[in-house]
Amino acid sequence: MNKLIKKIMSLFILAGVTYALYQNFSLMPEYQGLNEGLSSYIIESGLNDTGSLNLITAVLYDYRAFDSLGESTVIFGAVSGIVLILSRKMLPVSSKGLSFIVKRTLGIMTPFIALFGLYVITHGHLTPGGGFQGGVILAAISIIFSIVYGSAFDYRRYSPQTKTALETGGAMIFLGLGLAGIILEGAFLHNLGFLTAETGTLISAGSIPYINIGVGFKVGAGLAIIFYSMIQKTFEEDF
């Protein structure tokens, strides 16, 4: 008897979900060919809708922001799995690093690499780039620290706990902006209207720059965690 009630309830839930999905998909326009379909709409009115000069960023973080949230969740799952499998202990690995010349040269160059990564992240709605690309550049700094200065240096500067906090903070920024879209605009991840400004300036395009910053720190910290988990091996050589 109990099983029958369970089956009937699940059938009701399935019917409700089917009805909701049908109502949603019946609103979609029919296929109109590549020339006059959705892409031409985005090309024509994407700038007016979002205020973002970079239309790819407009699609990624405004029209299809839900997909980007899913991609960030995929990266989070990958980082969790790799850390679970590969990293038995979060201990600093001792290695001396490369020679004196490489250390000095990268000591000069690393701040500029960080500046470039932050530039790519914060100008994601104006120029090519965005959160994912700038995050990878930021992760390269941690990889440089691990290889060139030895991973104990990387552990002292940015411990895995700091990286985990940064990654979680990035995801929280993304989700918080989505929830703010529910409260202020009425839809999940809706572009926040009160943040729009003149097109082309640094702080414009609604909530897109803040989503970029969140995704950038999340991707950078996640890739740095993946790299740090994969070098859990003591190597003695001094190259």
Add this chain to the structure above:
Amino acid sequence: MPIRLIISYFLMGTGSAFAVVTVLGLLRFPDVYTRIHAGAVVLTISAVLVTMGTAIYVWNFFLSAKIVLIGIFFLFSNPMATHAIARASYKRQIALPKEYEIDAYSDYLGRDD
């Protein structure tokens, strides 16, 4: 043709000639150290000459400053990378040149072999 364009074309052509020299060296040299020595040419000389030529070609202050910064980055990064690769392959004894008569780095390290 203004003399600025002539200078920029001369710089770019010289850089391309050094790139050809690099390809010849990579194909003809026998072992890893001489090939590293040949491959270092293309970013230290050739890319710097081409960036200087491009900076003279566009002749706009901000664009030229950005291109010159890229050239300075090449000047910093590529000898460092070549040094790191050569030192690592020496320490790992990848193709250690036994037949060389002079091994100055081994003398510097105080090594007997």
